[in-house]
Every structure is written in C-alpha cells, then in structure tokens.
Amino acid sequence: MLKSIFKKESTVVDDEPVGVVYKTKQYSKFKIAHYNRDICPKHVSTLVKSMTEEYIPTIITVNSNMEITNGQHRFKALEQLDKEVRYFIDESSDNIERQIILSNTNAKNWNNDEYLDLYIKKEKKKYPFNYGIKPYHIFLQGREKGVNFTTLIKLVYNYENKNFVSDFRNGRLIINSNEEFIKKCNYFERIVHIHNDIGKHRCFQGALLNFLKRDDFDIEYFINKIEKNPYHLENNSTITGFEMIIKKIYNYRNFKNKII
Numbered sequence: 665m666l667k668s669i670f671k672k673e674s675t676v677v678d679d680e681p682v683g684v685v686y687k688t689k690q691y692s693k694f695k696i697a698h699y700n701r702d703i704c705p706k707h708v709s710t711l712v713k714s715m716t717e718e719y720i721p722t723i724i725t726v727n728s729n730m731e732i733t734n735g736q737h738r739f740k741a742l743e744q745l746d747k748e749v750r751y752f753i754d755e756s757s758d759n760i761e762r763q764i765i766l767s768n769t770n771a772k773n774w775n776n777d778e779y780l781d782l783y784i785k786k787e788k789k790k791y792p793f794n795y796g797i798k799p800y801h802i803f804l805q806g807r808e809k810g811v812n813f814t815t816l817i818k819l820v821y822n823y824e825n826k827n828f829v830s831d832f833r834n835g836r837l838i839i840n841s842n843e844e845f846i847k848k849c850n851y852f853e854r855i856v857h858i859h860n861d862i863g864k865h866r867c868f869q870g871a872l873l874n875f876l877k878r879d880d881f882d883i884e885y886f887i888n889k890i891e892k893n894p895y896h897l898e899n900n901s902t903i904t905g906f907e908m909i910i911k912k913i914y915n916y917r918n919f920k921n922k923i924i
Contacts, residue, residue: 711741871906
C-alpha cells in the first residue's frame, strides 16, 4: 500500500517543471497591455459574481514587463474582490502583440471588431501621420457605415467565396483600392439611412452584394426606387428571400432593363 503511494508521488515529482506560478496582492505591479482589447465592465462584473459564489483559482499570464497577455478581465475581478492574483511569467516571446493574438485566438474569445480595434491601435502607432489611409482604418469606415463584417470581407477580396478571416485576424488585411471600397460601402450606408433595420440586415447585405457583381444591375437606379418608396423594401430572413425582394423592386415599372 505504502509502496504504491510513494510510487504515485514519484511520478509527479519526475514531471518536468515548465515555470513558476507566483501570487500577490500588489495589483499595481501589473500593466494592461496597450494592444489588448478594452476592458469590458460587464464581463468583469460577471466574473466577480461567479468568483463570489464559488472561487476557483486561475492563473493569468504576463510577459517580462508584467504586461498581462492573457487574463486581464480575471485580473480586474480579483482586484475588485481583494483576492490574490496567481500569475505566470511567459518570457518565450518579446512580441506582446503576437502573444495576445495567439492567446485569444486559441481561446476563441475575441470577436472580429476586437481584432479590428487591435490593428487600429497598431496603425496609429506605426503611421502617426497617415494612419487614416491604412487598410484597417479604411475597413473601420465600412463598419461605421453599418456594413457587417462578412460583407466587408467579401468587398475587400472582390466577392470571392473564400475564408479570408484568418488574414484579417493576423494583420494581413490588404485593400487594393480604398476609393472603390468606400464607394461600395457608401451604397450600403445610403440604404441604411432609408431603412436602418433592413439596411443592416446580414442577409439583405449578402443579397445586395450578389447583385453588385452583376453588370446588368444599376445600384443607383435601385437606391432611387427605394428612396421614393421605402415601404417596398420588405423584411426577410434569408439571402434568397431578399434577392427576390430586390429583384421585385428593381423590375417594378422597369420596361427597359429588367433583371432576371
């Protein structure tokens, strides 16, 4: 019996150590990384409530400069609760931006707008005098016009049906023509002003995007028609359904250039 117990302990001792976990209440020694996403107070409140009900110690990760690369929301919750922070110093890389991206990509807890914010900060730092013409800032203009992420990605890559999200999330976004990209985003923005809910609907934008690829579709003609009769723009829940609605509006009293 004793032999088996000591054997089990020996197995644990023989494991290779990969680092040291520290604990402290000296919250001021930690830094919130500039490139990390903004702190979400709602998320912190949720963690505080959960930790109050049942506290299970977790470990946050910092770099050699004590910048938090993974676990900033947990850190804020522990600080509010006056609990010890357990942390591990990862000195494997000096590239904090890369550390943050990899940590959150692997955890799958960042959304696309948070990645956009990350690269907006990077462009501002790298190009202080002309960041406004850089790809992520141009992409941001599209988001501010009410165009959803999937639509913008397809506009960037000329409607190709491929998964370019990884390029976007890893800082490899390239917009070949800022002028053409903004011009098409403006079409969506004008429709959003006519009908906010439908104009921002993911399926409507997907349907309109399909028509923008067609040589026989005049976007100005379509927008003018819904400006005069906005009630013709009906709601739907699918891209195919919105395509039928767009076609119906476009062809109504159009005796010369109907689309099929």
